[in-house]
Amino acid sequence: MNFGLNEEQEMIVKTVRDFVETEIYPHENGVDRTGIVPPELAEEIRRKCIDLGFYACNFPEDVGGAGLDHTTFTLVERELGRGSMALTVFFGRPSGILMACEGEQRERYLLPAVRGEKIDALAITEPDAGSDMRGMKCAARQDGSDFVLNGTKHFISHADVADFLIVFAATDEEETPKGTKKKITAFLVDRGTPGFEIRKGYESVSHRGYHNAILNFTDCRLPKSQVLGEVHRGFDIANEWLYGTRLTVAATCVGRARRVFDMALPYAAERKQFGRPIGANQGVSFKLADMITEIDAADLLTLSAAWRLDAGLSANREVASAKLYASEMLARVTDQAIQIFGGMGLMDDLPLARFWRDARVERIWDGTSEIQRHIISRDLLRPFGA
Numbered sequence: 001m002n003f004g005l006n007e008e009q010e011m012i013v014k015t016v017r018d019f020v021e022t023e024i025y026p027h028e029n030g031v032d033r034t035g036i037v038p039p040e041l042a043e044e045i046r047r048k049c050i051d052l053g054f055y056a057c058n059f060p061e062d063v064g065g066a067g068l069d070h071t072t073f074t075l076v077e078r079e080l081g082r083g084s085m086a087l088t089v090f091f092g093r094p095s096g097i098l099m100a101c102e103g104e105q106r107e108r109y110l111l112p113a114v115r116g117e118k119i120d121a122l123a124i125t126e127p128d129a130g131s132d133m134r135g136m137k138c139a140a141r142q143d144g145s146d147f148v149l150n151g152t153k154h155f156i157s158h159a160d161v162a163d164f165l166i167v168f169a170a171t172d173e174e175e176t177p178k179g180t181k182k183k184i185t186a187f188l189v190d191r192g193t194p195g196f197e198i199r200k201g202y203e204s205v206s207h208r209g210y211h212n213a214i215l216n217f218t219d220c221r222l223p224k225s226q227v228l229g230e231v232h233r234g235f236d237i238a239n240e241w242l243y244g245t246r247l248t249v250a251a252t253c254v255g256r257a258r259r260v261f262d263m264a265l266p267y268a269a270e271r272k273q274f275g276r277p278i279g280a281n282q283g284v285s286f287k288l289a290d291m292i293t294e295i296d297a298a299d300l301l302t303l304s305a306a307w308r309l310d311a312g313l314s315a316n317r318e319v320a321s322a323k324l325y326a327s328e329m330l331a332r333v334t335d336q337a338i339q340i341f342g343g344m345g346l347m348d349d350l351p352l353a354r355f356w357r358d359a360r361v362e363r364i365w366d367g368t369s370e371i372q373r374h375i376i377s378r379d380l381l382r383p384f385g386a
């Protein structure tokens, strides 16, 4: 593994960092205060990202993406992580699962998503099925050559601005040695399809302005051409294409933690109490030492998991470790930064309280910390038959 960045990666990191600092930072407070991203601002970010050549940079060149490898894309996510998620979502990275599009689906969904003409969102979670995806109740009954979808999804990120949803639903059951298991199919569902309603979701303390939505399906009729991948094989395409998304959570956590650290370090050096910088006290300086050690550790875990993906090596455990550690690290680092800033750390005048609130969801979405520990420990124990 090479620990340095090549010239192209250095350039990409600098370009994305500059973009985040000039196009995202100035709007963050307003979005956090109002919970709204003005549509013209969203469009401006999207347009500038397209002009920079970064839109859908996670997609291969033969479908119009920038064809970045996992490591370089992880570096992009790390830089984007410094900025507000409500705004950086418009620096479009469509879901990789769209690579499963076939035939005319490529013209209707994949290519417009890569060009930035259509926004996708991914709908798996339900009120009664979170960590246990197979417990989903949303079901698609086959009726002739159509499917009829009924059920509810919730917590669906940026569905409010999505043109179409990738929706997972149960299409059958099978008996297995471990009991009855649902067979799952993925569907492409356009906004505006009769029987499909997108409702306002819950207010979250994390990432204000980055909305989640509730989706209701009532006898929503979908022709078979809306099936993404094969019928009953939704988990296969999810495993193939959503495998690495937890790594983007890890990368954004590292980026945000570095931004927090970049605030805490000079403050510790400049803020004086008892006639000397607060950083002259071990109570403060050792916090900084722990923070940077944890940030670097999370960074290395994340990049080494990306490197394994690029090398075609198995990375399930490594990706889970990176997501687990980086998201928990971010919680500790934001908390310690607030401690270093004292009372000012909690005031809206500084963005630290926002980073602290935003950090909370990272341990929950894309698989909770407990589920990551489950993946890691299963990977370790399975060879022993345990």
Ligand SMILES: Cc1cc2nc3c(=O)[nH]c(=O)nc-3n(C[C@H](O)[C@H](O)[C@H](O)COP(=O)(O)OP(=O)(O)OC[C@H]3O[C@@H](n4cnc5c(N)ncnc54)[C@H](O)[C@@H]3O)c2cc1C
Residues within 6 Å of the ligand: 122, 123, 124, 125, 129, 130, 131, 132, 154, 155, 156, 157, 158, 204, 212, 361, 364, 365, 366, 367, 368, 369, 370, 371, 374
């Ligand atoms: C803001 C936000 C945005 C989201 N965006 C999306 C999205 O775009 N699309 C989407 O499909 N989903 C999305 N999610 C859903 C997210 O992935 C789920 O919240 C997450 O998987 C956990 O599910 P749950 O909230 O139902 O918790 P539950 O699964 O009910 O878990 C509750 C608690 O029990 C623990 N637990 C559950 N099972 C086990 C076990 N076997 N062992 C140990 N502990 C266990 C969990 O770790 C957790 O602590 C989003 C969630 C949030 C909060």
